[in-house]
Amino acid sequence: ASSAMVTGKMTGLKIAGSLGLYEGEIPEEWEEKETILKSKPGPLMQTKKPREEEGIMPIFHCRQEVPCNPCVTACPEGAIKTERDEITGLPYIIDVTMCKGCLNCVFVCPGLATTRVDFRKDEKQPIVTLPYEIWREKVEVGEKVAVTDVDGAILGYYPVEKVLSSQKKYPGTLLVQVRVEKDVAKEAVGIWVQEEQVEPSLIYEKELPPDEAIICRCERITAGEVRSAIREGVRDINQLKAITRAGMGACGSKTCRPMIWRLFEEEGIDLTEVTDRTDRPLYVEVPLGILAGVRGGGEG
Ligand code: SF4
Ligand code: SF4
Known part of the structure; x- marks a missing residue:
């Protein structure tokens, strides 16, 4: 969708130019942005987690380079960057002491890939905050839930200590807090509220x-x-x-x-x-020359 918006803006300028309503060039950064947004996702990678075992910090579990960075802009402390400062780079925290624990990065992540670990009250049993969205009424304080790692493997069962929500800013996401052993804290990514598979x-x-x-x-x-x-x-x-x-x-x-x-x-x-939707397949623009087999594509 973001790629389509940038392409639409560029096409709008071209049309304005052809009507004599715009004389400038298409901004170079728009073209660069379009190329990045249309790029294919990168390979799966290992995430680097902060070594600190004190204080409070976000843990980023996203492992694939895709154009995504709302965590960067959501951080009021400017504590998050992406590798190479590119929108496709994996996120990291510049310095864990910059994190004030506001939870914005956990709420905002569309992939539910960010958690927050809080060692401040108990370094051996930190509190982990995990994002959760489906069947939210099933999450209750005091209930034991299965806490899972990034591959969905169960790391242990822990009672829910607190459930947080931000109805105005992030109405779709609940944050579930559990107290876990410190070895589990940085691996924990999600919860299962229903373990048995049901059709x-x-x-x-x-x-x-x-x-x-x-x-x-x-x-x-x-x-x-x-x-x-x-x-x-x-x-x-x-x-x-x-x-x-x-x-x-x-x-x-x-x-x-x-x-x-x-x-x-x-x-x-x-x-x-009821009228059904019109399917519009995902597209990547292909110069006619490529379809015609002309080398380089653009000449066709
Ligand atoms: S919890 Fe808040 S302050 Fe800490 S890194 Fe995330 S957005 Fe920034
Ligand atoms: S918002 Fe989530 S998925 Fe996107 S870069 Fe940040 S941590 Fe990764």
């Missing part, structure tokens, strides 16, 4: 997703947002996408599409009245 469609048959359940994971759109658009009269999934952004993400609506149909059904809408 997802069976749960869905029985329970309606609550309003705060994320329906579109790419754009973080909740069931409540989709429901209210339906209640306001939206009967076209393309319009729903334009209004709420549900289905606008990189997965091309693979996950949310059946759920959106289901929400229409639950709202008592006759499905024959």
